[in-house]
Amino acid sequence: MHKLLTDDPGQKMLLLGNEAIARGAIEAGVAFATTYPGTPSSEISLNLFEISQESDLYFEYSTNEKVALEVAAAAANSGLRTFCMMKHVGVNVAADPLMTLAYVGVKGGLVILTADDPFMFSSQNEQDNRYYAKLSGLPMIEPSSVDEAKELIPYAFDLSEKLQEPVLFRTTTRVNHSTGVVTLGKMRPRVTKGGFGKDPFNYVTVPAISRKLHVKLLKNIEKAEELSEKSEYNFTKGDGKWGIICNGVSYNYAADAVTELNLSEKVKILRIGFSHPMPKQKITNFLKGCEKALVIEEGEPYMEEAVRAFAQEAGLTLPIKGKDKELFSQLYEFDPAMVRGKIAKYFGLPYTPPAVVNLSDVPEIPQRPPNLCAGCSHRATFYEIRRAAKELGMPTIHPTDIGCYTLGFMPPLSMGDFLICMGSSVSTSCGFSKATDKKVISFIGDSTFFHSGITGLVNAIYNNHNFTLVILENGITAMTGHQPHPGVDMANFSLSGYGRISIEELVKGLGVKHITLIKPYRVEKSVEAIKEALNYKGVSVIISQEMCTLYAKSLKKLKARPFYVSDKCKNHRDCINEIGCPAFFIEGEKVRIDPVSCVGCMLCAQICPEKAILPVKSEK
Amino acid sequence: MDITRLIIVAVGGQGNLLSSRVLGEAALLSGVPVRMSEIHGMAQRGGVVESAIVFGDAESTIISDGEADLLVGFEPSETLRALNKCNSKTVVITNLSPLPPFTVAIGKGKYPDLNKVQELIRAKTSKLIAFDAVALAKEAGNVLGVNMVLLGALAQTGILPLAVDNIKETISTRTKKAFAEVNLKAFDLGFAAAGIA
Numbered sequence: 001m002h003k004l005l006t007d008d009p010g011q012k013m014l015l016l017g018n019e020a021i022a023r024g025a026i027e028a029g030v031a032f033a034t035t036y037p038g039t040p041s042s043e044i045s046l047n048l049f050e051i052s053q054e055s056d057l058y059f060e061y062s063t064n065e066k067v068a069l070e071v072a073a074a075a076a077n078s079g080l081r082t083f084c085m086m087k088h089v090g091v092n093v094a095a096d097p098l099m100t101l102a103y104v105g106v107k108g109g110l111v112i113l114t115a116d117d118p119f120m121f122s123s124q125n126e127q128d129n130r131y132y133a134k135l136s137g138l139p140m141i142e143p144s145s146v147d148e149a150k151e152l153i154p155y156a157f158d159l160s161e162k163l164q165e166p167v168l169f170r171t172t173t174r175v176n177h178s179t180g181v182v183t184l185g186k187m188r189p190r191v192t193k194g195g196f197g198k199d200p201f202n203y204v205t206v207p208a209i210s211r212k213l214h215v216k217l218l219k220n221i222e223k224a225e226e227l228s229e230k231s232e233y234n235f236t237k238g239d240g241k242w243g244i245i246c247n248g249v250s251y252n253y254a255a256d257a258v259t260e261l262n263l264s265e266k267v268k269i270l271r272i273g274f275s276h277p278m279p280k281q282k283i284t285n286f287l288k289g290c291e292k293a294l295v296i297e298e299g300e301p302y303m304e305e306a307v308r309a310f311a312q313e314a315g316l317t318l319p320i321k322g323k324d325k326e327l328f329s330q331l332y333e334f335d336p337a338m339v340r341g342k343i344a345k346y347f348g349l350p351y352t353p354p355a356v357v358n359l360s361d362v363p364e365i366p367q368r369p370p371n372l373c374a375g376c377s378h379r380a381t382f383y384e385i386r387r388a389a390k391e392l393g394m395p396t397i398h399p400t401d402i403g404c405y406t407l408g409f410m411p412p413l414s415m416g417d418f419l420i421c422m423g424s425s426v427s428t429s430c431g432f433s434k435a436t437d438k439k440v441i442s443f444i445g446d447s448t449f450f451h452s453g454i455t456g457l458v459n460a461i462y463n464n465h466n467f468t469l470v471i472l473e474n475g476i477t478a479m480t481g482h483q484p485h486p487g488v489d490m491a492n493f494s495l496s497g498y499g500r501i502s503i504e505e506l507v508k509g510l511g512v513k514h515i516t517l518i519k520p521y522r523v524e525k526s527v528e529a530i531k532e533a534l535n536y537k538g539v540s541v542i543i544s545q546e547m548c549t550l551y552a553k554s555l556k557k558l559k560a561r562p563f564y565v566s567d568k569c570k571n572h573r574d575c576i577n578e579i580g581c582p583a584f585f586i587e588g589e590k591v592r593i594d595p596v597s598c599v600g601c602m603l604c605a606q607i608c609p610e611k612a613i614l615p616v617k618s619e620k
Numbered sequence: 621m622d623i624t625r626l627i628i629v630a631v632g633g634q635g636n637l638l639s640s641r642v643l644g645e646a647a648l649l650s651g652v653p654v655r656m657s658e659i660h661g662m663a664q665r666g667g668v669v670e671s672a673i674v675f676g677d678a679e680s681t682i683i684s685d686g687e688a689d690l691l692v693g694f695e696p697s698e699t700l701r702a703l704n705k706c707n708s709k710t711v712v713i714t715n716l717s718p719l720p721p722f723t724v725a726i727g728k729g730k731y732p733d734l735n736k737v738q739e740l741i742r743a744k745t746s747k748l749i750a751f752d753a754v755a756l757a758k759e760a761g762n763v764l765g766v767n768m769v770l771l772g773a774l775a776q777t778g779i780l781p782l783a784v785d786n787i788k789e790t791i792s793t794r795t796k797k798a799f800a801e802v803n804l805k806a807f808d809l810g811f812a813a814a815g816i817a
């Protein structure tokens with residue numbers, strides 16, 4: 001049995017934040033769950049996917065976040081408790097349904113989780129999604145810790161049903177990827193079949209109806225504000241004439257600082273866990289008892305703006321600070337010592353920062369950036385594209401996309417010139433090829449192509465653009481931890497009853513006239529085929545098919561056959577300099593291959609001018 | 621309860637997440653409050669994995685620069701890179717078997733001299749325990765047991781608020797059955813090595 005289905009209220013378990021959230025969903029009786037995977041949210045769905053295979057929970061990996069939310073909206077409006085989760089930038093994709101679903105509302109509880117990523121550990125930006133709550137008018141809940149995250153999921157569902165509105169649930173990486181002790185609660189039984197009561201005059205959002213629904217939304221915001229005022233998750237701790245208002249993980253750092261600086265009699269903390277609508281009266285009362293207040297929040301001055309406005313309205317003139325050159329930045333994540341230092345500074349307390357060892361005489365340590373795995377088929381494709389373009393003397397631009405293959409932008413492959421969001425490779429190719437004279441060759445993974453590459457390709461065909469799109473079909477969503485996508489053979493997951501879409505057929509159906517399939521481990525053949533595709537005027541598509549090496553290994557579909565560098569090697573180092581495979585290393589000026597990492601893809605063996613790289617078994 | 625802060629750094633694939641998991645479970649078993657965090661964005665793609673484990677009465681799950689009581693490095697250059705987490709009172713444990721990053725192979729940087737690495741850490745912190753954990757893992761019967769060897773060394777310092785028996789019990793219940801015996805052996809070898817290092 002899945003450990004998150006353990007029916008033993010009171011039992012303590014050590015859980016990752018994302019596991020705790022999944023457990024929270026189980027305790028809330030969630031019957032329907034949808035997602036598109038994205039770090040730092042991915043383990044929530046991974047657990048629910050597993051649980052769905054041994055229970056009546058319905059779970060799906062949807063094509064993208066917009067689809068996930070629309071699927072969820074229907075389930076929730078049929079009365080089911082529905083959970084929809086995504087990373088912060090996924091909400092941008094889902095923003096269209098989100099804004100109007102806020103007007104329509106829900107019948108069964110709907111919680112939409114946004115996993116924000118301050119510091120961008122694994123994201124392209126660090127946008128603060130609290131503003132989506134303000135923009136849509138929906139309530140927002142924010143936990144500070146792993147155990148609270150579990151507790152707040154059922155709370156958010158109750159809230160959603162009380163207000164008949166979706167509730168936004170915002171985490172940050174340090175909640176998702178922290179681990180803590182959680183006490184299991186009771187599991188509410190799942191109700192897995194609902195009913196949809198037709199009511200077109202409240203559901204079909206033509207202007208006249210939306211005008212009415214907006215009124216309803218504003219009333220709901222008022223109701224939500226009352227609940228926020230009363231919520232035990234907007235609580236005060238400690239007592240004193242100095243005030244700190246904080247949320248999320250900033251609360252942990254502030255609480256620890258108060259203990260460490262011995263301030264429990266001087267400082268009181270207002271922790272905001274129900275952050276939209278902000279509890280105006282609670283905050284005003286809190287400020288009334290303060291001489292000075294400090295707002296501690298990662299990201300944008302979301303709370304600070306509200307706090308200042310409430311103070312102004314109440315005619316309070318105490319100093320309030322937060323984002324400030326001398327205090328807190330909008331950049332990156334916070335840490336305990338930094339928050340401690342700023343609290344001391346703002347309230348004028350003596351403070352000695354931690355004595356970090358002197359690092360001035362530590363030599364520069366070579367960087368260890370992430371790299372495509374040894375034997376990753378993307379490396380072979382990148383090498384071949386580069387060689388083909390070079391042999392044709394084509395100056396190129398390479399829009400790229402989001403996945404493991406983004407790493408191809410680094411030397412020595414250097415295949416990646418422009419990236420803004422999921423799917424942007426295809427549509428930006430349209431722009432670059434019209435606006436410049438260069439040959440545009442762009443890269444997109446299979447999962448990303450399904451997510452948001454298809455519409456760009458439709459545009460390219462319709463508007464008669466001229467570029468080559470390389471679809472890297474490795475049969476899985478690799479980067480986020482090997483989730484399936486619409487092109488995956490679900491037998492690999494020992495699951496049946498799924499459809500499967502062929503990228504080749506799809507691209508053909510869209511009207512692409514020049515389609516080339518390559519097997520990237522066959523270097524010469526691929527380079528020739530690529531050249532032909534690059535010479536085509538119009539939209540040509542190359543589909544590079546080879547299963548993700550890491551995934552193939554985990555499925556035991558790939559048996560490593562390591563290679564070694566024989567003494568035929570003349571030390572040109574083309575292998576290292578052209579392809580940058582991490583299985584290579586240098587030992588006493590000689591090139592070596594680590595037999596443990598080498599899988600035997602034979603890319604290097606095919607490009608070595610001396611044919612010096614040979615399979616280990618022939619070693620004498 | 622007093623707070624003890626531990627940082628573990630490793631290269632993706634070295635199994636440090638399992639070792640922090642074992643420590644967390646052992647803390648739960650011992651009734652010691654514990655909070656941890658990890659950054660493993662692209663660990664599987666050869667990057668660095670860092671875990672922070674905070675024992676005792678704290679709310680934070682991360683550890684600021686200069687605030688680690690203990691630093692355990694699974695790879696010598698990574699131990700050195702994490703020195704910013706240390707202060708003059710920190711106890712450092714490092715494996716001495718290097719895994720040079722790929723950047724060295726392509727001529728972007730030079731791997732630091734191992735003696736120099738130890739000299740620097742020793743001079744700046746209160747104590748350095750350094751040995752070849754890979755050799756001991758092999759001796760125990762599994763090269764991948766580096767994490768268990770280092771757990772043993774960590775337990776030997778006596779700085780963690782955990783009973784050695786509780787850590788061992790967690791290893792036998794929380795690691796795969798087939799490996800439990802080898803893991804315990806690796807743990808013991810690390811424990812002994814730290815005693816003489």
Ligand code: SF4
Pocket residue numbers: 371372373375376377378404405474478479548549550551665
């Ligand atoms: S996980 Fe797969 S796709 Fe990603 S770098 Fe490794 S082999 Fe390549």
